[in-house]
Amino acid sequence: MKKTLPASQPADLPASSESRQGERSKASSNKASSNKAPSSKASAKKPSSFYMKQMRAGLSAAGYVKHETWVLPENRSVLKHIEKKLRQPLIGSAPVLENDMIAGENWTIDRLFSALQALDEVTSNEIGLSLIQGAEPSIKLEMHDFGGLPIYIAVVGEQIIVDTVLVDLESINDVARFNDAVLRSREMFPLSSIGIESMPNGQTVYNMFGALSASSNLTNVVTEVKTLVDNVQRATEAFESFFN
Structure with a gap:
């Protein structure tokens, strides 16, 4: 009797050349799909409005408020300068705009003295203020809330120096050990240093x-003074065992 093959080809028989070609085409197509570049939506650059929104959110989180202002076109640069000044905290009644200080100009000792006179602490006599004339004029501040601690300010070239005497050499009971302690104290007193x-x-x-x-704004100068006063207190406590 003549036998006939089943209609479907057994799985273990080799595929035809047409079938193999179709499978290769499908595999190549899948590989090409997997190597496609990211969609334009995913790689698109963020618009400028995104960064502006981030900036406004940051300013709001820092406590600033938006205020619309109308000025002449030629005064836009002046307004930007004033805006930066107004982002700094007021200290007493200090003139935040510093009318006697041109942007980028260095302080002179006379202008700085005049500006400091407007501080609430000075007008209320919490801080005594005097101008010391001499070969190198300086400003003396007496911190009445700290036993009259004297702080001196001098304008030296491109710098403003704020300093005070911590202790005299004769009052140190072990100079070598004290010097070693001072040299190891760099991180204890932010913004301040100790020298001989x-x-x-x-x-x-x-x-x-x-x-x-010397071109720092008045707020930074006052911050330097107050930081020095705090550091003097901390240094006196830290080094008390070295003092006679």
Whole structure:
């Protein structure tokens, strides 16, 4: 009797050349699909409005408020300068716009003295203020809430130096150990350093001081003074065992 093959080809028989070609085409198509570049939507650059929104959110989170202002076109640059000033906190009644200070101009000792006179702490006599004339004029502040602690400010070239005497050499009971402790205290007193200086009368003292640019705004100058006062208190407590 003549046998006939089933209608469907057994799975273990080799595929026809047409079938193999179709499978290769399908595999190539799948590989090409997997290597496609990311969609234009995923790789598109963010618009400028996105970054502006981020900036406004950051300013709002920092506590700033938006205020619309109308000015002449030629005054836009002036307004931007004033805006930066108004983002700084007021200290007492200090003139935040610093009318006696041109942007980018260095302070002179006379202009700085006049600006400091407007502070609430000075007008209420919490801080005594005097101008010391001499070969190198300086400003003396007496911190009445801290026992009259004297702080001196000098404008030296491109810098403003704020300093005070921490202790005189004769008052140290172990100079070597004290010097070692001072050299290891760099991180204890932010914005301030300690150095040795010979006074005009021949006395050797340890000064605590800070320095900032002579073009710094008034807020930063006052912050430097207050930071120095805080650091003097901390240094006195930290090094108390070295003092006679």
